[in-house]
Amino acid sequence: MIQTISPIVEKKVLSDEIHLLTFRSKELVQNAQPGQFLNIRVSNAFYPYLRRPFSICEVNNDTFSILFSIFGMGTKTLANAKVGDEFDIIGPLGKGFTIPPKLDYAVIVAGGLGAAPFPFLMSKFQDGTKIKSFIGARTKELIVTYKLNNALIATDDGSFGKKMTVVKLLEEELNDLNNYSNLKIYGCGPTPMLKALTQLCLSNNLDCEISTECAMACGFGICQGCPIESSNSDEYYLVCKDGPVFNIKDIKI
Ligand SMILES: Cc1cc2nc3c(=O)[nH]c(=O)nc-3n(C[C@H](O)[C@H](O)[C@H](O)COP(=O)(O)OP(=O)(O)OC[C@H]3O[C@@H](n4cnc5c(N)ncnc54)[C@H](O)[C@@H]3O)c2cc1C
Numbered sequence: 001m002i003q004t005i006s007p008i009v010e011k012k013v014l015s016d017e018i019h020l021l022t023f024r025s026k027e028l029v030q031n032a033q034p035g036q037f038l039n040i041r042v043s044n045a046f047y048p049y050l051r052r053p054f055s056i057c058e059v060n061n062d063t064f065s066i067l068f069s070i071f072g073m074g075t076k077t078l079a080n081a082k083v084g085d086e087f088d089i090i091g092p093l094g095k096g097f098t099i100p101p102k103l104d105y106a107v108i109v110a111g112g113l114g115a116a117p118f119p120f121l122m123s124k125f126q127d128g129t130k131i132k133s134f135i136g137a138r139t140k141e142l143i144v145t146y147k148l149n150n151a152l153i154a155t156d157d158g159s160f161g162k163k164m165t166v167v168k169l170l171e172e173e174l175n176d177l178n179n180y181s182n183l184k185i186y187g188c189g190p191t192p193m194l195k196a197l198t199q200l201c202l203s204n205n206l207d208c209e210i211s212t213e214c215a216m217a218c219g220f221g222i223c224q225g226c227p228i229e230s231s232n233s234d235e236y237y238l239v240c241k242d243g244p245v246f247n248i249k250d251i252k253i
């Protein structure tokens with residue numbers, strides 16, 4: 001884990017809702033793994049005081065990007081920042097996704113901004129790994145397909161793709177997926193989506209890792225503010241240190 005002062009080198013607005021910010025930091029990029037996150041100090045003012053966590057979306061040479069939409073003051077500040085502005089960033093933090101040595105089929109399941117960590121993950125799959133993405137959101141405007149090719153899409157209101165949840169969409173394809181033995185599912189999105197994905201994968205004996213989310217303060221295991229229940233004992237893991245990515249067999253979500 002390192003702390004850097006990183007300048008913004010590129011700003012993109014992918015849609016009314018979705019912003020992509022690219023920063024430069026060679027040290028951060030050298031150590032980053034897909035699924036890890038960064039804790040960004042968005043302002044030197046008293047509010048917002050706490051750093052804000054963001055998945056590492058993409059990594060290129062000495063730059064990395066984050067993908068976000070505006071929730072509150074922190075993300076609004078980031079969205080209004082200019083190229084050249086510098087931010088105090090800690091990272092890479094937490095444990096990321098794992099890729100089995102022999103992976104025939106990688107299945108991405110993303111809800112809304114849950115698409116953020118997957119461009120980086122996809123860049124690490126070996127040539128020949130088949131990839132399919134299942135993308136869901138409440139409405140068409142909230143669909144994020146950045147760098148996720150070959151995607152099947154579902155919206156809650158039916159304004160784009162099929163009118164169903166993204167996990168139902170995945171369920172419809174299970175017969176096809178069951179033909180592959182070296183298959184792994186990677187999920188990220190809102191907690192209700194992750195719960196449904198966990199139930200589906202456990203009951204069909206599918207290997208699955210999910211990136212969990214919760215409010216965070218320190219981001220590296222000091223404040224004990226981000227517990228998640230372990231499935232193996234009465235113990236708790238910390239999302240920031242032991243996650244945010246967990247195998248679904250290891251946690252109670
Ligand atoms: C490990 C991790 C990775 C994350 N990666 C991303 C990412 O790649 N892109 C992204 O857009 N967001 C991501 N988030 C969520 C992001 O940290 C929050 O959106 C951000 O902290 C909101 O800050 P804010 O100051 O704009 O909003 P706040 O003022 O803190 O909150 C404004 C509103 O947003 C809601 N909110 C706050 N935090 C979250 C949250 N974690 N999830 C859902 N709603 C929230 C609050 O309930 C409130 O209603 C991640 C969170 C974690 C823990």
Ligand code: FES
Pocket residue numbers: 215216217218219220221222223224225226238239240241
């Ligand atoms: S955020 Fe402080 S321990 Fe996880």
